[in-house]
Amino acid sequence: MAADFSNLKQDVEMINQSEADWFHLDIMDGIFVPNISFGIPILESIKPLAKKPFDVHLMIEQPDRYIEAFKKAGADIYNVHYEACNHLHRTVQSIHQQDMKAGVTLNPHTPVALLEDIIGELDLVLLMSVNPGFGGQKFIANTYTKVAQLKELILKKDSRALIQVDGGVDSTNAKKLVDAGTDVLVAGSYIFKSTDQLATISGLKELTF
Numbered sequence: 079m080a081a082d083f084s085n086l087k088q089d090v091e092m093i094n095q096s097e098a099d100w101f102h103l104d105i106m107d108g109i110f111v112p113n114i115s116f117g118i119p120i121l122e123s124i125k126p127l128a129k130k131p132f133d134v135h136l137m138i139e140q141p142d143r144y145i146e147a148f149k150k151a152g153a154d155i156y157n158v159h160y161e162a163c164n165h166l167h168r169t170v171q172s173i174h175q176q177d178m179k180a181g182v183t184l185n186p187h188t189p190v191a192l193l194e195d196i197i198g199e200l201d202l203v204l205l206m207s208v209n210p211g212f213g214g215q216k217f218i219a220n221t222y223t224k225v226a227q228l229k230e231l232i233l234k235k236d237s238r239a240l241i242q243v244d245g246g247v248d249s250t251n252a253k254k255l256v257d258a259g260t261d262v263l264v265a266g267s268y269i270f271k272s273t274d275q276l277a278t279i280s281g282l283k284e285l286t287f
Contacts, residue, residue: 242262
């Protein structure tokens with residue numbers, strides 16, 4: 079979402095060359111969140127250029143309807159919002175049936191404890207550290223507490239799930255997030271608005287790992 083849509087090829091190649099591990103793709107429908115981003119045609123167009131996995135974050139209503147379509151478009155991780163799924167266990171099963179990793183996202187107001195009965199089935203949990211829908215927002219400090227709570231739940235349930243944080247991630251909070259238990263950091267505006275994007279990504283790696 080933070081990339082230059084007038085020159086996506088250039089930005090994809092930058093990520094290919096960088097120390098980043100994944101592409102994080104924000105799909106918005108203008109209903110679940112008050113913004114519209116892009117959809118399947120964009121994924122299909124950049125997939126042949128990309129050399130790293132696609133982590134697809136579905137900020138949409140009824141994400142179950144598009145599981146197979148996004149798999150065909152190149153998704154490796156299919157990440158749905160807890161708040162958008164009426165039958166979350168069935169959704170996670172469907173994602174795994176398409177040979178994708180299953181992620182579940184929690185909005186800032188959604189308690190970690192609601193994942194207790196599903197955490198053992200998940201590959202990834204994304205904690206939103208801003209309200210979803212727009213880039214460049216201020217980081218919500220309560221995220222540190224939620225990361226620690228989620229880490230405790232994962233250990234308690236012997237889950238393999240990775241903890242991912244998205245929203246306002248930069249050099250001021252990256253190390254603290256990792257120290258709290260975060261495995262995956264999503265950084266958009268912080269990277270794409272920097273004058274040296276490769277160095278900015280490298281700097282995050284040095285801070286946290």
